[in-house]
Amino acid sequence: IVGYFLQAFKGRIALSSSLSIEDQTLTDIIVKIDKSARIFTLDTGRLFPETYQLIDKTNMTYGINLEVFFPNYEAVQQMVKEEGINLFYNSIESRHRCCQVRKLEPLKRAMQGLDVWICGLRKQQSVTRKDMQVVEWDDIHNLIKVNPLINWSEEDVEQYVKKHHVPYNKLQDKGYPSIGCQPCTRAIKPGEDIEPEDGGGNRQNIANADCIREARNFTILSSMYFISLFYLFSFKIRTWGTSDGIARNGGRG
Secondary structure (H helix, E strand, O other): OHHHHHHHOOOOEEEEOOOOHHHHHHHHHHHHHOOOOEEEEEOOOOEOHHHHHHHHHHHHHHOOOOEEEOOOHHHHHHHHHHHOOOHHHOOHHHHHHHHHHHHHHHHHHHOOOOOEEEOOOOHHHOHHHOOOOOEEEEOOOOEEEEOOOOOOOHHHHHHHHHHHOOOOOHHHHHOOOOOOEHHHOOOOOOOOOOOOOOOOOOOOOOHHHHHHHHHOOOOOOOOHHHHHHHHHHHHHHHHOOOHHHOOOOHHHO
16 A cells, blocks of 8 residues: 555655654655655654654664654744743643644645655554544545554554564653653553543643644545545555555455
8 A cells, every 4th residue: 555655646645754653664664665755754842852863763774864844933932922831731722722833833834745645543542543544535634644554453563663673762662652742742551542532631641642633633535536536546455465564454454
């Protein structure tokens, strides 16, 4: 699936990487298919030191340069002037404003000119992702969204990373399944959902999940245009194989 879309939409496709272990897996897959393919990430200015180290290690390992997009500094200055440096602790509204300035606006800039974006989402990560498909139409950004790992298990990802010596954020080993901005990310207990279905818990600690939901909001197969496009791809989708973990079909994606 990855190879097909990279070839069919060359120059108009990119991996939006949060530097998660899933996105690192996709980086490994993509670079081995097309080293010139676009891979970008966001630097919100509030990331963990381990995340910055991973950016360097990824570039050195694969001989690439990840595109890094930053928030507009004037917007950040105005936001901090009005609400303080740690405004995300004050209210849901303030947290959403911080996400808008530091994540969503840079993401919008990063996606300019794209027809397809590749994501490292998995159904097993959260109840909010259980109905997601391998190929979807993203109404928010008006492009095709490809989730090659959507049916992979956590074990599938870990096995791929180990087998192919993929660099990953060492915070993953300390219970951080989703690593975003440092103030809004926490480790979780075994079996705990990344995005609590009831919205409970310490809201400041799951703010990163809120940002992910906003940045990756979508409507599944929501337009007639995409339905038509989906059928054009149907033969390819049925025949995508399982070679070396690059894509899986049937019950495993």
